[in-house]
Amino acid sequence: MLTKKITKGYKKWLIILFVSLLAAAAVVWYLFTLKYDDTATVKADYTVNAADFIKEFRQDMKAANTKYSEKIIVVNGTVSAIEAADTTMNIKMIDTAQNGAYIIFAFQQQHLAEAKAMKEGDKVSIKGSCSNGAFSNILETEYITFKRCAVNTEK
Amino acid sequence: MKKTILSLALVLATGLLFAQKKTTTSAIINFDATTSIDKLPKAENKTVIASLDTRTGKVAFEATVKSFTFSNPRIQDHFNNAGWMDSEKFPTASFTGSIVNLKDVKFDKDGVYSVSVKGELTMHGVTKPVETKAIVTVSGKSIKTAADFSVKLEDYGVNGPAIGAGKVAKEPSITVLAEFN
Numbered sequence: 001m002l003t004k005k006i007t008k009g010y011k012k013w014l015i016i017l018f019v020s021l022l023a024a025a026a027v028v029w030y031l032f033t034l035k036y037d038d039t040a041t042v043k044a045d046y047t048v049n050a051a052d053f054i055k056e057f058r059q060d061m062k063a064a065n066t067k068y069s070e071k072i073i074v075v076n077g078t079v080s081a082i083e084a085a086d087t088t089m090n091i092k093m094i095d096t097a098q099n100g101a102y103i104i105f106a107f108q109q110q111h112l113a114e115a116k117a118m119k120e121g122d123k124v125s126i127k128g129s130c131s132n133g134a135f136s137n138i139l140e141t142e143y144i145t146f147k148r149c150a151v152n153t154e155k
Numbered sequence: 156m157k158k159t160i161l162s163l164a165l166v167l168a169t170g171l172l173f174a175q176k177k178t179t180t181s182a183i184i185n186f187d188a189t190t191s192i193d194k195l196p197k198a199e200n201k202t203v204i205a206s207l208d209t210r211t212g213k214v215a216f217e218a219t220v221k222s223f224t225f226s227n228p229r230i231q232d233h234f235n236n237a238g239w240m241d242s243e244k245f246p247t248a249s250f251t252g253s254i255v256n257l258k259d260v261k262f263d264k265d266g267v268y269s270v271s272v273k274g275e276l277t278m279h280g281v282t283k284p285v286e287t288k289a290i291v292t293v294s295g296k297s298i299k300t301a302a303d304f305s306v307k308l309e310d311y312g313v314n315g316p317a318i319g320a321g322k323v324a325k326e327p328s329i330t331v332l333a334e335f336n
Contacts, residue, residue: 031227031229032195032227034227034228034229035226035227035228036226036228065246069221070221083179083180083181084181084334085181085182085183085201085202085334086183086201086332088201090180090181090201090202092180102180104180104181104202106201106202106222106224131202131219131221131222132219132220132221132222132242132246134217134219134246134247136204136217137217137249138178138204138205138206138215138216138217139178139180139204143180143204145202145219145221145222146202147201147202147222147224148224
């Protein structure tokens with residue numbers, strides 16, 4: 001009778017341990033294989049016009065960074081330059097009326113072809129994760145960088 | 156008088172023609188802090204500002220810390236948080252320096268040149284001297300530069316628990332690639 005009770009208790013703890021280990025392994029696996037979503041499918045937090053966006057950063061860099069940093073933003077504007085970066089392409093929107101301040105977009109791997117298809121002067125709508133705005137001592141102007149970008153197809 | 160004006164104009168025109176500070180806003184920095192037990196701390200920043208003055212040999216770059224992209228969102232969060240790069244407090248990293256053996260590089264002649272670069276790297280609010288070898292490739296109007304070096308995170312005041320646990324390399328390797336046209 002006593003042996004049966006001990007065996008039952010032992011089995012119960014063994015099952016709890018096994019389930020806990022399984023859960024821990026699942027959490028670790030989830031965390032290690034976590035990937036960013038395709039930006040094209042992520043809902044944007046803000047939609048802005050390039051010139052107004054640059055103006056906002058130039059007027060108050062700290063406030064603009066607090067508002068936009070790490071947010072998904074749709075930027076509507078005109079392509080000023082296309083820069084090759086190794087095997088990738090970056091798209092730039094420069095505001096010559098604002099001291100040459102610019103926004104630069106680095107595209108997600110699966111959306112690189114969209115960047116490569118763009119031409120200077122094209123009116124485009126780009127969605128991406130806003131990294132930060134800063135002042136460049138090299139270029140002596142403000143700039144805002146975006147990562148994980150895609151062409152915006154949302155209306 | 157006319158001759159003087161003409162000479163001055165020529166000097167000015169020559170100066171403008173050979174104004175040699177080249178810049179790019181699409182330089183790349185690869186950051187690799189992987190270890191044998193963690194292959195995730197690896198990132199790339201493709202929107203780095205870089206400059207090269209072919210006359211003086213001065214080189215510089217500026218990188219926004221939040222522009223480093225990791226494949227894993229959690230690692231990216233760790234990288235930016237206060238325990239590691241603290242990108243809220245220190246939003247940019249920068250380097251200013253010079254090519255030591257500038258006379259060995261012919262920017263007007265196609266070729267691959269080995270150079271030595273000496274300067275100061277500012278990261279996490281700490282500035283330290285850095286010296287590294289680099290390759291300059293001249294091809295027509297294009298100048299490509301590539302440099303590899305490593306930094307001791309501890310020297311820059313970066314001491315997260317992941318470093319102590321061996322999940323992040325104590326001396327990550329950094330690769331800087333820039334193309335000037």
